[in-house]
Amino acid sequence: MQDGTTVRDVMHRAFLGVSESDTLGDAAELMLAEGADCLVVVRGGEPVGCLSPRDALGAILDGADPGETTVDEVMAPPAPTVPADSRIAAAEERLVAEGSSRLVVTRDGEAVGILTERDVLAAGTTHPSAGAEHAVRGSAADVGAAEEAAVDAESADAPTAEATQSICEVCGTLTAELSPSNGQMLCPDCQEV
Missing domain, CATH: 3.10.580.10 (CBS-domain)
Incomplete structure (x- = not known):
């Protein structure tokens, strides 16, 4: 970006x-x-x-x-x-x-x-994590790969750091409030359905 x-x-x-x-x-x-x-x-x-x-x-x-x-x-x-x-x-x-x-x-x-x-x-907003930059662009698969890379980069220097936000596996909403349900991480709106 x-x-x-x-x-x-x-x-x-x-x-x-x-x-x-x-x-x-x-x-x-x-x-x-x-x-x-x-x-x-x-x-x-x-x-x-x-x-x-x-x-x-x-x-x-x-x-x-x-x-x-x-x-x-x-x-x-x-x-x-x-x-x-x-x-x-x-x-x-x-x-x-x-x-x-x-x-x-x-x-x-x-x-x-x-x-x-x-x-x-989609704009590719990035936040440097432990000295490494990662960009999120394109498809949902790219988003998942970028999130995984970010988690790996963060865990190298801070193994106890928790993610502050993620994406609902049903609707794709970016949220800080995901909870597991039927093997998926869901936002509060999708949990109610």
């Missing part, structure tokens, strides 16, 4: 947004039509919330009328934000610190894109 790579260089400029006054039914239809796992709720251009399929389904199961309930009644707090001109390494640190799978990219307080943990991995 080049040291000068910024969030703007790798973010998704197209993202799905809804307003607080949109109905839950319209938002759910949009998520289904686009195969989205999150809608950014905006007021003007400012991100004020996030709506996931889980939020929508939970509200409907709790008795919310999809045609009458508005997004602001069921949305979650907004995803963490990151300025578009931030370095990728800073965004990676923010993802881990927030325990989030995505960041809303902002410029002058307005949402201009989305950055996911997969975007960060």
Whole structure:
């Protein structure tokens, strides 16, 4: 990875947004039509919330009328934000610190894109480990090989060091909270399924 790579260089400029006054039914239809796992709720251009399929389904199961309930009644707090001109390494640190799978990219307080943990991995973010650098690029097999190499490099100098994050073997989410289940390491969301 080049040291000068910024969030703007790798973010998704197209993202799905809804307003607080949109109905839950319209938002759910949009998520289904686009195969989205999150809608950014905006007021003007400012991100004020996030709506996931889980939020929508939970509200409907709790008795919310999809045609009458508005997004602001069921949305979650907004995803963490990151300025578009931030370095990728800073965004990676923010993802881990927030325990989030995505960041809303902002410029002058307005949402201009989305950055996911997969975007960060694909950008080849690296952290030197025990003097050795490793890059994560390309396919899931490459990610696994890079993680294995990093663990080997870390264990050479610090055999008791624990990984602070890893990737869910089902959904591919970068998280610090993996737990074993049926022979796989799963994130909290996949454990609930």
